[in-house]
Amino acid sequence: LSYVASDINYEKAKVALKEYIEKKKKDINPRYRPLYHLAPPVGWMNDPNGFSYHNGEFHLFYQYYPYDSIWGPMHWGHSSSLDLVNWKELPTALLPETEQCFSGSAISENNTMILMYTGRRNTSVEPYFNESQYLAFSTDGIDFTKYEHNPVLPGSPSGAPDFRDPKVWKYDNDFYVVIGTKTLENQGSVLLYKSKDLRNWEIVTVLDESKGDLGYMWECPDFFELNGKFVLLMSPQGMHSQGDRYKNTFQNGYIIGSFNYTTNEFVREQQFQEIDYGHDFYAATTTEANGKRYIVAWHSMWEVSHPEAVDGWVGQMTLPRELSIVNNRILMKPVETIVNLRVGVAVDGNIGLNEVREFGKAVELFIDSDLNRTVNLLLEGRDGGGNIRLRWNPEDHKVVVDRDSGDIRQVEWSPINSTTWRVFLDASSIELFCGEGEVVFSSRAYPLGGWKLTNQSPQSVHVKAFNLKTNSG
Ligand code: FRU
Numbered sequence: 001l002s003y004v005a006s007d008i009n010y011e012k013a014k015v016a017l018k019e020y021i022e023k024k025k026k027d028i029n030p031r032y033r034p035l036y037h038l039a040p041p042v043g044w045m046n047d048p049n050g051f052s053y054h055n056g057e058f059h060l061f062y063q064y065y066p067y068d069s070i071w072g073p074m075h076w077g078h079s080s081s082l083d084l085v086n087w088k089e090l091p092t093a094l095l096p097e098t099e100q101c102f103s104g105s106a107i108s109e110n111n112t113m114i115l116m117y118t119g120r121r122n123t124s125v126e127p128y129f130n131e132s133q134y135l136a137f138s139t140d141g142i143d144f145t146k147y148e149h150n151p152v153l154p155g156s157p158s159g160a161p162d163f164r165d166p167k168v169w170k171y172d173n174d175f176y177v178v179i180g181t182k183t184l185e186n187q188g189s190v191l192l193y194k195s196k197d198l199r200n201w202e203i204v205t206v207l208d209e210s211k212g213d214l215g216y217m218w219e220c221p222d223f224f225e226l227n228g229k230f231v232l233l234m235s236p237q238g239m240h241s242q243g244d245r246y247k248n249t250f251q252n253g254y255i256i257g258s259f260n261y262t263t264n265e266f267v268r269e270q271q272f273q274e275i276d277y278g279h280d281f282y283a284a285t286t287t288e289a290n291g292k293r294y295i296v297a298w299h300s301m302w303e304v305s306h307p308e309a310v311d312g313w314v315g316q317m318t319l320p321r322e323l324s325i326v327n328n329r330i331l332m333k334p335v336e337t338i339v340n341l342r343v344g345v346a347v348d349g350n351i352g353l354n355e356v357r358e359f360g361k362a363v364e365l366f367i368d369s370d371l372n373r374t375v376n377l378l379l380e381g382r383d384g385g386g387n388i389r390l391r392w393n394p395e396d397h398k399v400v401v402d403r404d405s406g407d408i409r410q411v412e413w414s415p416i417n418s419t420t421w422r423v424f425l426d427a428s429s430i431e432l433f434c435g436e437g438e439v440v441f442s443s444r445a446y447p448l449g450g451w452k453l454t455n456q457s458p459q460s461v462h463v464k465a466f467n468l469k470t471n472s473g
Contacts, residue, residue: 039313047165061094165221220235276297284296326436350461354454362425362426377461384449388430
């Protein structure tokens with residue numbers, strides 16, 4: 001895997017950007033800054049990219065525009081972690097040149113980290129853009145050099161201009177990549193390619209595509225084996241809401257099926273299912289390490305308001321979670337190392353009707369209640385804001401997350417074992433894990449001055465809460 005050093009101006013731009021970020025950090029208003037979720041140091045963040053394990057460390061990159069709190073020419077921000085919960089900020093890994101650096105993935109090979117990403121270029125003719133796949137290399141895991149012969153995968157076979165978000169992996173001695181695109185009939189689709197050297201690719205097959213029901217474009221595909229099944233994870237654009245389902249601007253979900261590397265045929269065994277039921281979860285991506293499959297997603301959504309924008313930054317990542325398949329659905333559990341963040345017990349006891357408990361900004365709650373009866377818990381900012389209600393309706397067995405009195409996400413839950421709710425609160429987010437992770441909601445919420453819990457259920461609930469240490473330095 002040979003490459004040449006980029007030219008000197010690119011190196012100068014990297015140095016200037018680093019100085020800019022350090023300077024702008026001082027202007028950030030900290031009120032909604034997460035204390036233990038990964039967020040951009042300044043500016044805008046969207047999709048997680050290049051989630052990978054390299055020389056004993058996790059790396060997580062992200063779609064990044066450092067110069068404003070809105071989406072702009074895409075860079076790759078970069079952080080690393082030993083345990084997936086304490087993150088170290090690293091220099092911006094990729095800067096746009098003639099191409100914007102759209103989403104992609106990473107692979108660690110012979111001590112080299114290789115990024116594969118979509119280069120999006122403007123063109124003078126309709127549709128005024130072109131997407132193709134690029135490589136960049138690093139031997140120290142910090143400084144990345146773009147491949148001199150980019151792009152390595154110039155265009156989709158159908159000619160569709162949307163052709164992006166490569167997710168690369170290795171199986172036996174071959175590299176594989178799935179890429180999101182759309183068919184000429186405007187249906188979301190995922191293509192599978194194969195390579196011996198990451199530079200020369202041949203198409204293998206259309207792995208799967210929408211048949212009129214799963215949207216016009218599949219962004220950020222991922223494909224992996226889990227508990228003996230294969231999972232196609234993707235973010236479809238253009239699905240219509242149906243009852244409780246598909247209420248966000250865009251969806252994020254998965255199809256479980258079978259696959260083998262001889263026929264390269266993916267056979268669906270289950271219908272598409274949403275992976276998270278909250279308001280703010282998109283572009284999820286996974287990696288494998290120590291025999292476990294981890295997932296992380298953009299803890300936000302397109303075309304929604306971001307109250308943190310006026311504070312100088314936008315977007316954060318969800319907590320990393322561990323995946324498994326039980327009863328033909330994916331369960332998500334917070335990574336075990338989350339316990340590294342606990343600094344002490346804040347509350348441990350029963351909370352009766354209309355009783356209140358106050359917390360700091362960063363807290364983990366275990367809530368036990370009688371599921372034969374209604375549960376109704378109000379979470380708010382101690383100084384206002386927030387306003388997110390967690391409910392359980394024993395009549396229809398639905399868990400309800402009601403934000404700002406009416407912006408509802410809900411889904412049926414049948415606990416396979418544990419009936420505990422585990423809730424992670426940070427300065428502008430909430431994640432609710434029901435039971436073993438059968439049902440998870442990730443939403444943003446904006447409390448002022450720490451969190452406050454009021455039990456408005458006709459029963460008392462048991463709450464054990466841990467204060468979480470911050471990794472903000
Ligand atoms: C998904 C997405 C990707 C694209 C990136 C651009 O949120 O639209 O398809 O690569 O964001 O920032």
